[in-house]
Amino acid sequence: MGSLTKTVVFLCVASSVLCTPFINQLQPGQEWPTRSSVKQPYNQAEPEPTVGGVTKNEEVDVPAVVDEEKATDDDKPIETLDDVVERIDYTGAQVWKVSTMKNNAQRLINQLASEKLIASWGGNHTSIDILVKPKALENVTAALKTKDISYYVMIEDLQQRINEENPPLDENELELQDRRGHRMTWKQYHRLEDIHGFMDYLAKTYPSIVSVKTIGKSHEGRDLKMLRISDGKPSNKAVFIDGGIHAREWISPAVVTYFINQFAENFDVESDDIKNIDWYFLPVVNPDGYEYTHKTDRLWRKNRKFGYGPSSCTGTDLNRNFGYRWGGKGASSYPCSDIYRGSGPFSEPESKAINDFFKSSAVKFSAYLTYHSYGQYLLYPWGYDNALPPDHKDLESMGKLIAQAIRNTGGSNYQVGSSSGLLYPASGGSDDWAKSLNIKYTYTIELSDTGRYGFVLPASYIEPVARENIAGVRVLARQLSKI
Ligand SMILES: [Zn+2]
Known part of the structure; x- marks a missing residue:
């Protein structure tokens, strides 16, 4: 046992106050370990990137307006207009999986998204899932067909899926x-x-x-x-x-x-x-x-x-x-x-x-x-x-x-x-x-x-x-x- 360890053990025996704040060793129910009284477990300095060639905030326009958080003493959630807004209805909206294997596919998807005809649900290197708005179904179909981009419909009617997703608990569960x-x-x-x-x-x-x-x-x-x-x-x-x-x-x-x-x-x-x-x-x-x-x-x-x-x-x-x-x-x-x-x-x-x-x-x-x-x-x-x-x-x-x-x-x-x-x-x-x-x-x-x-x-x-x-x-x- 090294001398430092011996010292720590001795302090722990001699004084629970000195002992408790050591990393991860709080007694249950006590305050969680904070940095106020202990050695810092890791370096706060931002590490250097491990790969060169990319500078921070590269090619990015940083907005001038900085939104300061408004402090509130009120514990209750703030009532907002959103509380009285009706539910958004996705009747007729569909979700498609679109192949992005063709060169021009991603560009077309970006364009359709900028025209607000679709919304991206995420994707990888081979495909992307998109939400197609009901009024856009025809246009988006035509756009993909023109460029010979393949897709298939994953969800026929999104609102129906939403309605079925979270059924109420049965009697036994409620009891x-x-x-x-x-x-x-x-x-x-x-x-x-x-x-x-x-x-x-x-x-x-x-x-x-x-x-x-x-x-x-x-x-x-x-x-x-x-x-x-x-x-x-x-x-x-x-x-x-x-x-x-x-x-x-x-x-x-x-x-x-x-x-x-x-x-x-x-x-x-x-x-x-x-x-x-x-x-x-x-x-x-x-x-x-x-x-x-x-x-x-x-x-x-x-x-x-x-x-x-x-x-x-x-x-x-x-x-x-x-x-x-x-x-x-x-x-x-x-x-x-x-x-x-x-x-x-x-x-x-x-x-x-x-x-x-x-x-x-x-x-x-x-x-x-x-x-x-x-x-x-x-x-x-x-x-x-x-x-x-x-x-x-x-x-x-x-x-x-x-x-x-x-x-x-x-x-x-x-x-x-x-x-x-x-x-x-x-x-x-x-x-x-x-x-x-x-x-x-x-x-x-x-x-x-x-x-x-x-x-x-x-x-x-x-x-x-x-x-x-x-x-x-x-x-x-x-x-x-x-x-
Ligand atoms: Zn996420």
Whole structure:
């Protein structure tokens, strides 16, 4: 035992006050470790990019207006006009998978999108899924046929899929709900109130291992509620998991809350791999957007901060707003775009709260997992450009083990690769930022499916998708235990 270790042990024996703030070794129920009184676990300086030739904010016009967040003391969400807006109806809208193998395909797609005839749902190097508005069906068909671009219809009537996606719970489930002490199930997509109520219930029921903390407020004043599961062992590693950055990706908070439920309810019988980790969960990063998708527009993606630019468009894509290489490729400076990057790095209260949490936390995280949908991908950095971190082979092999565990459990095939390489460059993502903080195992997981239902995945898929993915998390925990 080295002299430093001896000193620490001595201090711990002599004084619990000096002992407790050491990294990850809080006793359950106590404050989470912050940086105020401990050694900083990682260097705050932004690391240099590992690949040359790309300068920060290259070829990007930075908007002059900086939107300062308005402070509010009011705990209640701000009532906005959106609360009285009717639901957006997608009757007759279709979703097509379009081949982008031909040279001119992507250009045509961009043109149709700029004419607002279609909206992109995402794609890879071979195809793109597009939402085609009902009035545009004829024009878009003609445009694709003229250029001999192949496509097929994935969703015939989007509104019908939306109507069928989230059926009410049956009598038995409702009865169980009443007895359980919280309303959360994994047979339905729940409102934010149910998710937060469930987190509070766990903290109250299992105070020795579960604690809940609000790390900030959304633009409309909703809590950004984080839950920690930990038995307080000093030797524990730490893993951070978030969901719901994009509002419409409902499967993501459903899967993350499933993990929370499994680990919290069964902690005593969980393997040491799980117990030897302090788990931090933020299941709904974008609560305003999430509620908006339930109340008004099922397919909203961004947050709900309003009034950007002369066009007064609402919302920033939170996954383009993180502060590592913000404003580069695959992010828009146009406020009405679905991939609007915001007025500056961490200009949004939701992404800023996460950054502030990491800045003030003394925890040294071993892994950061951020759950999205859809496409079935396990993506590692970098996203900002076609570049790889120095330890990309470790990320690839861990990713393959996770994908194998998913496949062995439920049969779904997840492709593993860097996000820029497998999909397309997208700067300002939370994964790049997490990696820039030296969190080694950083992944964006694009959950099911591959386009049959897309964002509108029926609630009956929650449990199968979550079961597959918790197997992946268990493998990650097993591998971390060996390091
Ligand atoms: Zn997403």
